[in-house]
Amino acid sequence: MSSLHIFATAKKKKMSLDKILSITGKPGLYQLKNKAKSGFVVESLLDKKTSIVGINHNVSVLNDISIYTYSKEMPLKEVFKKIADKESNGPTINHxxxxxxxxxxxxxxxxxxxxxxxxxxxxxxxxxxxxxxxxNGLLSAIDEEE
Structure with missing residues (x-):
């Protein structure tokens, strides 16, 4: 994942899965806030703490993740929609x-x-x-992307 792609998508005004990150070695998810000299400024969705993540970290954008099915790779946002439909947009089972x-x-x-x-x-x-x-009230971000 190039940092250029992440910075380019961060310029969008609306919240979307393009601004939600998974960072290897760090728990939970992070919202991309801004770029910094040495990486990215992110906010944890778990505790709302802001931190800087270096460019050397392995960062995945949720919008770029897919789940393997027997017929195709299904984008994660579609999987989230299926869970949301099953749960009437509420929480699901404990992980x-x-x-x-x-x-x-x-x-x-x-x-x-x-x-x-x-x-x-x-x-x-x-x-x-x-x-x-x-x-965190961010499931609507999936619909905003459409």
Whole structure:
């Protein structure tokens, strides 16, 4: 992921998944606030603390993440929409439940997900991220992108 892409998408006025980041080694999700000399200024969706993330960190933009299905790669925002539809735009199960429960839930939401390439840890992240977006009132960002 190039930093140029992240900076270019950060100029949009509306909140979107282009400004929501997952940072390897850091818990939760982060909202891109601005660029800094040495990286990015981000705000944690967990505790609302602002910090600077260096360019050397592995950063993923949620809008660029997809989930493997047997027929195609489904963009994460579409998976979030399916969860939102199932949960009437409310919170979903806790991401800390057991592997079997996570897989059963995900199978209800996305019945054709590729069980060999989508691990329980991936499902756990998707559920956690969905609940973070929901609790921060950011699920509407998915619809704004359309």
């Amino acid at each position: 800390k439940v057991g592997k079997k429960e996570l897989e059963a839930y995900f199978n209800e939401v996305l019945p054709d997900y590729d069980e060999e390439r989508v691990y329980a840890s991936d499902i756990k992240k998707v559920i956690q991220w969905y609940n973070l977006l929901e609790s």
